[in-house]
Amino acid sequence: MNEKLEDLEDLIREERLTELRRALDDFNVGDVVDFLERLGVKDRAVTFRLLPKAVAVEAFEMLDQSLQHEIIEGLKDVDVALFFESLDPDDRVRLMDEMPASIARRMMRHLDPRERSLTNIVLGYPSGTIGRQMSPEFVAIPEHWTVAQAMEKVSRAGEDAETLYTLPVVDPARLLRGVVSLRDLVSAGGEELVVDLMAEADSVDADHDAEDAARLCADRKHLAVPVTDSEHRVVGIFTVDDALDILERAESEDAARHGGAEPLHRPYLSTPVLTIMRSRVVWLLVLALGAALTVQVLDVFEGTIESMVVLSLFVPLLIGTGGNSGNQAATTVTRALALGDVGTRDVLKVLWREVRVGITLGATLGVLGFLVAGFIYGWDIGTVIGLTLLSICTLAASVGGLMPLLGKKLGADPAVFANPFISTFVDATGLIVYFMIARTVLGL
């Protein structure tokens, strides 16, 4: 697979387009998408125009919005209309969010009335809500129907419905009563009543946060979740494949911010170097600014260092260890938050756990540090190092564990508050602790 992609890239580089077109025929749509995601803007546009219309439409639907957006820009209005029409209402809205309002409006005009009104339903919900991500094309089954009636409606729904596998069951007022799976319908006798096959439904409110909804869908292993309005009327359906997209995006954002950079929102190899640079520079500057604090601290203790240069040898080791144990705690809690294993109400539970973990870790490293440093640099230095490791680990673990919860509480991305801000904080405070202990123990 990977090899085949490499070959295609050669064909592009050498502009052997007829061969490229022929080579693309052996690929299934998924492979084509993988390939397009590896190319720069220009090569992608070239390759895309070589695709047979049918494949192009299918591939377009599977592409990242950011890439769809770039491809659209390179197309003639008539083609734009075609690809735009081919999308489901929810995907269409997500693409529109990527594009200048003017183009978006022009494309809306190309749509037939039905598609336009469906799109407008989704556009009606603020971005970030599940209403903005749901599909308004669902098949609802009246609760008093028989299985035969339901199957009849399902088989007629055909292409238009987002899914046929999870069907909202509604009362005459379109209020959600439950869900019935196509699986149960096909296994049941035609005369049985839908209400008897119906299962209790996990549903989400259309104004609900999209990521939470996606997490619910994934955790509970639902293929689809009905979306309801404030009166619990069914307004749309939300499928697991969209949940996967949302969660993957969220994971990428967490990972990026946790690594001290802004998410790229697009495949790495198709991202211009300058964009990558921009995604990192602000963070790096802010963190360097924070690190300037450590210069201040050391400046204050310059005298202490002068009178005992050996103390400066341990600075990287001590702040490094502090950073690591803070990072460990922050990562664990951030992940637990993302999975919904802990919430902001658990702050005391978490603190108490991390304090105990921090002390045990600190004690372990402290004893080691005392022995090693003491053996090489003398036992007074050993005492300083040992005590400092104990305090820094405890401090770092507690702060590291609390930071993500604090972030969440403040409505920020927990991963932002986690490492690397912790390291910066722990570095500065750790140094103060270090030199205070040193002064006391060594009587400087």
Add this chain to the structure above:
Amino acid sequence: MNEKLEDLEDLIREERLTELRRALDDFNVGDVVDFLERLGVKDRAVTFRLLPKAVAVEAFEMLDQSLQHEIIEGLKDVDVALFFESLDPDDRVRLMDEMPASIARRMMRHLDPRERSLTNIVLGYPSGTIGRQMSPEFVAIPEHWTVAQAMEKVSRAGEDAETLYTLPVVDPARLLRGVVSLRDLVSAGGEELVVDLMAEADSVDADHDAEDAARLCADRKHLAVPVTDSEHRVVGIFTVDDALDILERAESEDAARHGGAEPLHRPYLSTPVLTIMRSRVVWLLVLALGAALTVQVLDVFEGTIESMVVLSLFVPLLIGTGGNSGNQAATTVTRALALGDVGTRDVLKVLWREVRVGITLGATLGVLGFLVAGFIYGWDIGTVIGLTLLSICTLAASVGGLMPLLGKKLGADPAVFANPFISTFVDATGLIVYFMIARTVLGL
């Protein structure tokens, strides 16, 4: 929801079990599972015994294997048999992997012959492969059948099949020819031929790595993927909900290791403090060992520091910045690897990108460092700081970008090779660069 959970926890703490039992009745299974995942071993056992049999069985299936394992241990043999029987063969195997072989064997004996042989099929594949995670209970449709015949078989399959929504289409030799969706079957006329509705199938070999297979299933938005043997005969099916479990587990491992700790493989609040401590201590020690390198380096340059203590003030800032930019690069590439956006063959592409990013970032910070440090501590110091920032950022970004690829190449978890090992590496080398530059510029 969260509030309700809090209340339940009070009921347990105050051992008001009858009230707890009544309160649990208002919860759907999903909520019950969320609740069980927040409890310690003892409370979980207590609560589980209070559940109505039906709910208990369903909840048991949804629980993490590690927690299933603990619950099983607390049950009488007869109940064990019940819960074990209730699991699908693939889930059963995963649970057995958690348990001592002796118990696992005893439980196997309780199974009826059909279930046992199905379980043995899955047990036949090495752990870590998709064969070990697939379900052997699939419904295959002969290609020459009509839609009516297919629907007949599907409706009879009922409970036993893992999924009815994606059906492998096979030839008389059971070779995989494609897949047909139940959606297409119900939308088609009874006389139509399955072969005409059949779509090309993404399939995975049973010996294939489970995580890759899960990634394929999720990326391509398949509800299920047929699993085939070396002759391309269908041996099982692999559904998106299992893919979600595998990917979530993988994400958690990456996150944990990326944060410098071993994954907990269980919900945070239900993990004993000592287990958390153990998951971190080894890493912390190894990293501290690495950090000891920096003590060595500084020891070598102690003379330089003595003759110019001001140099020591910038050590945390410089290595911190190096660690951050290395971390940024590593995180980006690790994520791209996990998503399949880059492969080990892209090593040169990645290196060339990160070198350019590193230089631009280094130049930006270098100029700033030069101006600020120069203004406060004199222009010669400024020059040293500026040049060091430039070199460290470039070095860190390149190394950070390569590390994950190297890790992957060596068959290790890329996240392990990423931060925090980079920081340790960059710290030591960065210090050497720093003092070399200082000596040259300041002519020490």
